[in-house]
Amino acid sequence: MIEISCLNDITWHEALEAGGSHSEVWSLETRNFTARNQNVLDLDFVRSRFPALSTDWALFDNAGGSVPLASVIDGVASYMGRLGVQLGASYDLSVEAGERVQAGHRSMEELMVAESGEVILGPSTTVLLAHLARALRPSWREGDEVIVTDLDHEANIGPWRALGASGIVLKEWKLRRESASLELEDLKALLTERTRLVAVTHCSNIVGRIHDVSAMAEAAHGVGARVCVDGVAFAPHRRIDVRALGVDFYVFSTYKTYGPHQAVLWGRRELLAEARSQNHFFVGEDQLPAKMEPGGPNHELAASLPAIPEYLESLATHHGAHDWAGGARSGTEPNPLDRAFELIATHERALAARVLEFLSQRQGVRVIGPESSDAAIRVPTISFVAEGRHASEIPTALDGEKVAIRWGDFYAKRAVQSLGLQSAGGVIRISMVHYNTLDEVDRLIRALDRCL
Numbered sequence: 001m002i003e004i005s006c007l008n009d010i011t012w013h014e015a016l017e018a019g020g021s022h023s024e025v026w027s028l029e030t031r032n033f034t035a036r037n038q039n040v041l042d043l044d045f046v047r048s049r050f051p052a053l054s055t056d057w058a059l060f061d062n063a064g065g066s067v068p069l070a071s072v073i074d075g076v077a078s079y080m081g082r083l084g085v086q087l088g089a090s091y092d093l094s095v096e097a098g099e100r101v102q103a104g105h106r107s108m109e110e111l112m113v114a115e116s117g118e119v120i121l122g123p124s125t126t127v128l129l130a131h132l133a134r135a136l137r138p139s140w141r142e143g144d145e146v147i148v149t150d151l152d153h154e155a156n157i158g159p160w161r162a163l164g165a166s167g168i169v170l171k172e173w174k175l176r177r178e179s180a181s182l183e184l185e186d187l188k189a190l191l192t193e194r195t196r197l198v199a200v201t202h203c204s205n206i207v208g209r210i211h212d213v214s215a216m217a218e219a220a221h222g223v224g225a226r227v228c229v230d231g232v233a234f235a236p237h238r239r240i241d242v243r244a245l246g247v248d249f250y251v252f253s254t255y256k257t258y259g260p261h262q263a264v265l266w267g268r269r270e271l272l273a274e275a276r277s278q279n280h281f282f283v284g285e286d287q288l289p290a291k292m293e294p295g296g297p298n299h300e301l302a303a304s305l306p307a308i309p310e311y312l313e314s315l316a317t318h319h320g321a322h323d324w325a326g327g328a329r330s331g332t333e334p335n336p337l338d339r340a341f342e343l344i345a346t347h348e349r350a351l352a353a354r355v356l357e358f359l360s361q362r363q364g365v366r367v368i369g370p371e372s373s374d375a376a377i378r379v380p381t382i383s384f385v386a387e388g389r390h391a392s393e394i395p396t397a398l399d400g401e402k403v404a405i406r407w408g409d410f411y412a413k414r415a416v417q418s419l420g421l422q423s424a425g426g427v428i429r430i431s432m433v434h435y436n437t438l439d440e441v442d443r444l445i446r447a448l449d450r451c452l
C-alpha cells in the first residue's frame, strides 16, 4: 500500500512510480477531488483510466470493442504474475486464485443486480448463447416455437435457428423498414401458446435504438414464453438491472464494456436450474454456474472483472455520489452505478446530438434509425448511408486522418439485408462511448465534411 496523503501534490505517474497500483492511486485521488461541476463528466478523470486512449487516433469503433481500463489490465497482470496456479487445491495460493475468480462472478452479479450463482462467464456472447440454446432444448417438445428477429446480431439468431433441425419451429419477427425498429404489436402477432422463447436485442449494434424489452417480456410471459436479451450494444451505455427489466436471460460482452475479452450470461436461477448441464457428466445439475461453464472461465480475465464496477463506482464518487465503500449507507442515496450511468448518458447524448445534427444537414445522407439523441431513445451508436457511395469509401478516407470508424454489416447480416443495404456495403457506423470527447467529435465532423 502506498502512503500518499494528498495526490494534489504529485502526478499520477509519480504516484504509480511510488509503487501504487492504479486502483490505489485512483481511490486516493477520488477522495481528494472536488468536482467543479458534478453533473458534467470530468473527461480528464475518465480518460486517465484508459491507457490506450493516449493514442493520436480518435476511436469511434467502440461498439466493435471498447479499450480496456488500466485497472482491468492490472487485474489480469496481478493474477497472472502472482497467482497463475490452478484452482481447487488446498494450498493458499490456489485458494486465493479461486477467490479472485469468484470475485469476478460476484462483480458481474452486482453490475446486473443478479443473485449469487446466476452469472455465467464465457469466452464470448456467441459461445454463451450457443450453450444456452443447447441447454434449453431438452425441456422443449417437437413443434414448440422460438421467435428470432432479423435485427439482432447473428449471435442471438443462429443458435436458436439451429434448433430447427431438431423439430423446433422458428418464427421471424421482422424489423420495420422505415424505422429500423422492432415493434411490440408485430411480436404479439407471432406469440402462441407453443412459443417457448423470444430472442431479441435490447439495442441493435447498427441502429442504436433502445427497445422496451420489459414490455416485450410482459407480452411473452403472457403466453408462458421466456425472453433472451442480447445486451451487448446496451451494456457500455446504460445500467442493467435484470430484475427490473423483467426478462429471463441477458447477455453482454465485457470487452465492449471496458473489460477483458470475455462475456457474461445471466439467467433466472430457476431457469438455469432446469437447463441441461453443458459440462462433464459428474458436474451436477445443481452446480451453478459450473454446469454452464464447460472448461471453466478464463481465470485471469475473470479475476480482472471487479475493476469494471469499481471504475463505475469511482466515477460516481468522483462526481459527488456517496462513497459507499467508505462508510455506512443510509439506503436513501442513489446507487453509485445508477449515478455513473446517469453521467454517462448525459455526456453521450451531447456527443450523439452533435453527430446527428451534422449528418441531418448533409445532402444525400440518411441515418439508419432514430435521428433523436434522446438518451431514453438511443445510445450513441450511429449508422448512416451516403447516396451513391459504397459504404467502404468513407471510413477508408478517414483512416488517413486517424479517425477510426467502420463500415459493413457488423454480423447483423439479416438486418442489413432486410434494410436493402447489402449491395452498398452495409452501413457506415460511428460508435461512441463516454470516453469520447466533443473535440474528437469535431475532428470527426471536419473529416467527414471533407469526404461526404
Ligand SMILES: Cc1ncc(COP(=O)(O)O)c(C=O)c1O
Residues within 6 Å of the ligand: 063, 064, 123, 124, 125, 126, 127, 153, 155, 156, 203, 204, 205, 230, 232, 233, 253, 262, 263, 410, 411
Ligand atoms: C449486439 C451484439 N451482439 C452480439 C455480439 C457478439 O459478441 P461476441 O463477440 O462476444 O460473441 C456482438 C459483437 O459485435 C454485438 O455487437
